[in-house]
Amino acid sequence: MLNGVSGMIGETAVVKKVVSDSHQPGSVFSRGEEWYAVSLFPGTTIDVGTTVVVADVERGLLVVYPAD
Numbered sequence: 001m002l003n004g005v006s007g008m009i010g011e012t013a014v015v016k017k018v019v020s021d022s023h024q025p026g027s028v029f030s031r032g033e034e035w036y037a038v039s040l041f042p043g044t045t046i047d048v049g050t051t052v053v054v055a056d057v058e059r060g061l062l063v064v065y066p067a068d
Contacts, residue, residue: 008054012067013037019046025061028052040065 011030019026019037026046028037039046040055040063052064 006057008062009056011054013052013054013062013064015046015048015050015052015064018048019052019064020044022061028062028064030054030062035062036060037062037064039063 008030013028013030013035015026016029016034017026019028019039021042022038025036025038027034037052038061046052046064046066051067053067054062054064056063
């Protein structure tokens with residue numbers, strides 16, 4: 001079991017502020033905290049309330065994609 005931010009890969013989170021690309025990061029709620037996040041797929045946005053999966057962590061930003 002991994003701890004810390006790297007241990008978040010594969011976990012789910014809920015979008016709190018619309019998530020798009022690195023020029024306009026949004027936020028997600030996971031592990032009882034709000035985290036800055038960007039979409040794994042360039043040019044796409046993920047709406048508030050969407051459940052997402054953490055694919056990677058880049059420079060403190062969670063990289064996410066929709067769980068659906």
